[in-house]
Each structure stands twice: as C-alpha cells, then as structure tokens.
Amino acid sequence: MSQSQSLFVSDEIWTMFEFLHMETVQSFLNEHKQRGSSMDHCYAKLEYMGFRFGQKLIEKFSKERERLKDELEMMKYICKEFWFNIYRKNIDNLRTNHQGVYVLTDNQFRFLRSISSTDQFTAECHPFLAIPCGVLRGALANIGVSASVSSEIVKPPQVKFTVTIDRKT
Amino acid sequence: MSQSQSLFVSDEIWTMFEFLHMETVQSFLNEHKQRGSSMDHCYAKLEYMGFRFGQKLIEKFSKERERLKDELEMMKYICKEFWFNIYRKNIDNLRTNHQGVYVLTDNQFRFLRSISSTDQFTAECHPFLAIPCGVLRGALANIGVSASVSSEIVKPPQVKFTVTIDRKT
Numbered sequence: 001m002s003q004s005q006s007l008f009v010s011d012e013i014w015t016m017f018e019f020l021h022m023e024t025v026q027s028f029l030n031e032h033k034q035r036g037s038s039m040d041h042c043y044a045k046l047e048y049m050g051f052r053f054g055q056k057l058i059e060k061f062s063k064e065r066e067r068l069k070d071e072l073e074m075m076k077y078i079c080k081e082f083w084f085n086i087y088r089k090n091i092d093n094l095r096t097n098h099q100g101v102y103v104l105t106d107n108q109f110r111f112l113r114s115i116s117s118t119d120q121f122t123a124e125c126h127p128f129l130a131i132p133c134g135v136l137r138g139a140l141a142n143i144g145v146s147a148s149v150s151s152e153i154v155k156p157p158q159v160k161f162t163v164t165i166d167r168k169t
Numbered sequence: 170m171s172q173s174q175s176l177f178v179s180d181e182i183w184t185m186f187e188f189l190h191m192e193t194v195q196s197f198l199n200e201h202k203q204r205g206s207s208m209d210h211c212y213a214k215l216e217y218m219g220f221r222f223g224q225k226l227i228e229k230f231s232k233e234r235e236r237l238k239d240e241l242e243m244m245k246y247i248c249k250e251f252w253f254n255i256y257r258k259n260i261d262n263l264r265t266n267h268q269g270v271y272v273l274t275d276n277q278f279r280f281l282r283s284i285s286s287t288d289q290f291t292a293e294c295h296p297f298l299a300i301p302c303g304v305l306r307g308a309l310a311n312i313g314v315s316a317s318v319s320s321e322i323v324k325p326p327q328v329k330f331t332v333t334i335d336r337k338t
Binding site for chain 2: 010012016017019020021024028031048049052053056060061085086
C-alpha cells in the first residue's frame with residue numbers, strides 16, 4: 001500500500017467515525033423527541049457518553065506519553081497530542097486566566113466542517129458538541145483534572161471549548 | 170509520514186470508531202434499562218440507526234464502483250469492497266441457496282475480537298451486532314436490494330450474517 005493510499009484509508013475511516021457520531025446524536029435526539037424529554041436531558045446523556053469515550057481514548061492514546069507535571073502541561077497535552085489523535089489537527093488557540101479557566105479554540109472543528117458559516121444552524125449544531133465536550137471532560141478526569149466543559153459555536157466551524165477546573169474549597 | 174506511521178494512524182482511528190460504537194450501544198442499553206423497555210425495542214432502535222449509517226457509507230464508498238448487474242454481484246461487492254472499507258477485511262465465506270438467502274461468515278468479526286471464545290458472553294454480545302446488521306440492510310437497500318438481516322454468533326469472534334431478500338409476490 002502506498003503512502004497516499006494509506007492516507008486515503010485514514011481519511012475514509014475518519015469519515016465512518018464522523019458518520020457514526022452523527023447518527024448516534026441524531027438517534028438520541030429522535031428518541032428524546034419521541035418521549036417528550038427535554039433537550040437538556042438529551043444533551044446530558046450524550047455528554048456522559050462522551051465522558052466515558054474520552055476516558056477510554058486517553059487511556060489508549062497516552063500510554064507512552066511522559067509524565068505531565070502540572071495543570072498547564074496537561075492542558076497543552078490535550079490541545080496538541082490528544083486533539084490531534086482524534087481530529088487530525090491541533091487546537092488553534094489556548095487562553096487561560098491562570099485561575100482555572102481555559103478557553104480552547106478550534107477554528108475548523110471537524111464535526112462542523114460541513115455546516116454553513118451562517119448563524120442559521122448554530123442552535124441545531126449544539127447537540128453535536130455534547131460528545132466532544134464529554135470527551136474533553138473524560139480525558140481530563142483520567143489524568144487527574146476534575147473540570148466542567150462547555151462549548152460555544154462562534155461561527156461554524158469555529159468552536160470555543162471552555163474548561164473550568166473544579167477547585168477544591 | 171512513513172507508510173508504517175500512516176497504517177498506525179488508520180488503526181488508531183479504527184479504534185476510535187470501535188470505542189464510539191461500543192459506547193453508543195452501551196448508552197442505548199442503559200437508557201432502555203432505565204426506562205424498562207424491552208431488549209427487542211432497543212435492538213430495533215440500534216438496527217435502524219445502523220440502517221441509516223449503512224446507507225450513508227455505501228453512498229460514500231461506492232461512488233466509483235462499476236454497475237453491478239445482478240443480485241449475486243451485489244452480494245459479492247458487499248462481501249469484498251464494502252466489508253473491507255468498514256472492517257479492513259473481507260467476508261470469509263459466502264453461501265447461498267439461490268433462492269434469495271445468503272449467509273455471510275466473518276471468522277474474525279472485528280467488533281468481537283476482544284471477546285473470549287467461550288459461550289459465556291454470547292448473549293451479551295448480541296446487541297453489538299444490531300448496528301452491523303442495520304448497516305448491511307441499509308447498504309443493500311441503497312443499491313436496490315430490499316432484505317432482512319439477522320446474525321448469529323457461532324463462536325466469538327466468528328459471526329454469521331443471514332441476508333434474506335424480500336421477494337415481491
């Protein structure tokens with residue numbers, strides 16, 4: 001198999017992954033619509049599924065990584081290696097207030113690439129960020145960082161993920 | 170990127186796909202358990218999700234294939250190219266009674282590779298075949314073959330998929 005062929009294969013498998021993600025979210029939305037349960041409930045279920053998925057992914061991906069010595073190093077690892085392993089690109093921008101809030105911006109978030117860059121579909125896109133938010137929270141939990149994660153679609157496909165570290169009081 | 174690196178990447182993305190499939194099934198099972206709905210109902214939901222997924226996959230994969238002239242050619246295409254695109258291997262054995270029943274045997278079905286080859290977990294594995302059965306039905310529907318699909322775990326990871334073509338009476 002040539003390099004271009006195997007790159008094509010990677011891309012093909014990623015498409016399957018993207019389709020499966022899309023169908024999973026769509027099935028949850030349909031199920032909750034049929035049962036008349038709230039969108040928040042549906043979002044929470046998907047987010048929790050992402051959480052477990054993120055825990056498994058980081059276990060798989062980070063077997064050979066060096067020990068991460070502090071919170072900022074962990075966030076950098078998530079923005080580079082971990083993000084790249086899933087989405088085949090790094091986070092474009094990481095900002096922090098140095099008080100436990102980190103904003104990760106992905107200018108070309110892969111799950112929203114096919115969405116038009118108008119505001120029209122922004123609300124419809126939101127459930128498609130539940131699993132990615134959960135993945136981020138699950139991955140962080142597995143390396144010892146307890147946090148909550150929210151997302152904001154700036155202008156599709158640009159997405160900001162806000163990670164707020166749980167500080168023990 | 171070297172060839173071995175890109176093959177490694179393909180394998181990594183396939184693992185993500187496998188994990189997402191596993192989590193999706195598990196979430197559906199948990200949801201149905203909580204609501205007290207039947208396993209058949211849960212299976213049907215997953216199967217339908219697989220159906221839509223299979224329709225999308227065959228559209229993506231078969232853009233450049235030659236026209237398939239009869240049912241047997243279609244089944245051969247499914248067992249080779251289509252199966253390979255998803256599971257990175259072909260179906261090992263295809264049998265037919267020439268009356269619309271096709272039995273496709275995969276000796277190393279990729280979603281069950283990590284299951285022990287004893288009978289103990291066979292019942293627990295069954296929901297994990299709902300999406301693959303749906304994928305098969307959806308792919309066939311998209312190339313004009315209306316069928317029902319069932320599966321049987323012979324001895325994990327060996328699985329037999331039985332395709333029964335709907336004959337218009």
